[in-house]
Amino acid sequence: MADYDWAGRTIERHRGQIREALGFRESTRANEDELIEWLAAEICPMVLADEGVRAGLLARCRKLRIEPPVGASGSYVRAGRGSSGRSVSS
DSSP states (O other): OTTSOTTSHHHHHHHHHHHHHHTOBOOOHHHHHHHHHHIIIIITTTOOSHHHHHHHHHHHHHHHTBOOOSSOHHHHHHHHHHHHTOOOOO
16 A cells, blocks of 8 residues: 555546445535535534534535545535534534
Protein backbone atom coordinates (compact mmCIF):
# COMPACT_ATOMS: atom_id res chain seq x y z
CA MET A 1 0.00 0.00 0.00
CA ALA A 2 2.93 2.34 0.52
CA ASP A 3 3.53 2.50 -3.24
CA TYR A 4 -0.12 3.19 -4.13
CA ASP A 5 -0.75 6.54 -5.83
CA TRP A 6 -3.36 8.06 -3.48
CA ALA A 7 -3.53 11.36 -5.37
CA GLY A 8 -3.42 10.49 -9.07
CA ARG A 9 -5.54 9.13 -11.86
CA THR A 10 -5.29 5.60 -10.49
CA ILE A 11 -7.22 6.40 -7.32
CA GLU A 12 -9.86 8.27 -9.33
CA ARG A 13 -10.34 5.25 -11.59
CA HIS A 14 -10.45 2.88 -8.61
CA ARG A 15 -12.96 5.07 -6.77
CA GLY A 16 -15.19 4.99 -9.86
CA GLN A 17 -14.90 1.21 -10.03
CA ILE A 18 -15.77 0.89 -6.34
CA ARG A 19 -18.78 3.21 -6.70
CA GLU A 20 -20.02 1.20 -9.66
CA ALA A 21 -19.52 -2.15 -7.92
CA LEU A 22 -21.40 -0.95 -4.82
CA GLY A 23 -24.16 0.92 -6.66
CA PHE A 24 -23.17 4.39 -5.51
CA ARG A 25 -22.74 7.58 -7.54
CA GLU A 26 -20.77 10.78 -7.12
CA SER A 27 -22.39 13.57 -5.18
CA THR A 28 -23.58 16.60 -7.15
CA ARG A 29 -23.73 20.21 -5.99
CA ALA A 30 -27.51 19.80 -5.65
CA ASN A 31 -26.91 16.76 -3.39
CA GLU A 32 -24.53 18.81 -1.26
CA ASP A 33 -27.12 21.56 -0.79
CA GLU A 34 -29.83 18.99 0.03
CA LEU A 35 -27.57 17.27 2.57
CA ILE A 36 -26.79 20.56 4.31
CA GLU A 37 -30.49 21.48 4.44
CA TRP A 38 -31.32 18.00 5.77
CA LEU A 39 -28.62 18.26 8.45
CA ALA A 40 -29.88 21.69 9.50
CA ALA A 41 -33.51 20.59 9.71
CA GLU A 42 -33.29 17.01 10.95
CA ILE A 43 -29.99 16.34 12.71
CA CYS A 44 -28.40 19.51 14.08
CA PRO A 45 -31.39 20.51 16.24
CA MET A 46 -31.24 17.14 18.04
CA VAL A 47 -27.57 16.11 17.98
CA LEU A 48 -25.11 18.17 20.00
CA ALA A 49 -21.82 16.43 19.18
CA ASP A 50 -20.25 17.11 15.79
CA GLU A 51 -19.30 13.43 15.57
CA GLY A 52 -22.98 12.51 15.81
CA VAL A 53 -23.80 14.95 13.01
CA ARG A 54 -21.04 13.37 10.88
CA ALA A 55 -22.48 9.91 11.58
CA GLY A 56 -25.90 11.14 10.47
CA LEU A 57 -24.37 12.59 7.31
CA LEU A 58 -22.68 9.30 6.44
CA ALA A 59 -25.86 7.32 7.11
CA ARG A 60 -27.84 9.68 4.86
CA CYS A 61 -25.26 9.31 2.08
CA ARG A 62 -25.53 5.51 2.34
CA LYS A 63 -29.32 5.71 2.18
CA LEU A 64 -29.20 7.95 -0.91
CA ARG A 65 -26.43 5.78 -2.45
CA ILE A 66 -24.12 8.75 -2.99
CA GLU A 67 -20.42 8.87 -2.27
CA PRO A 68 -19.86 10.66 1.05
CA PRO A 69 -17.69 13.77 1.12
CA VAL A 70 -14.01 12.88 1.32
CA GLY A 71 -12.41 14.91 4.08
CA ALA A 72 -15.11 17.59 3.84
CA SER A 73 -17.60 16.34 6.41
CA GLY A 74 -16.50 19.11 8.78
CA SER A 75 -17.62 21.76 6.32
CA TYR A 76 -21.01 20.01 6.02
CA VAL A 77 -21.34 19.99 9.81
CA ARG A 78 -20.46 23.69 10.02
CA ALA A 79 -22.86 24.55 7.19
CA GLY A 80 -25.64 22.51 8.77
CA ARG A 81 -25.06 24.16 12.13
CA GLY A 82 -25.00 27.59 10.48
CA SER A 83 -28.27 26.89 8.70
CA SER A 84 -29.90 25.71 11.90
CA GLY A 85 -28.86 28.84 13.77
CA ARG A 86 -26.68 27.05 16.35
CA SER A 87 -23.02 26.34 16.68
CA VAL A 88 -21.92 23.62 19.07
CA SER A 89 -18.54 21.90 19.10
CA SER A 90 -17.84 18.39 20.29
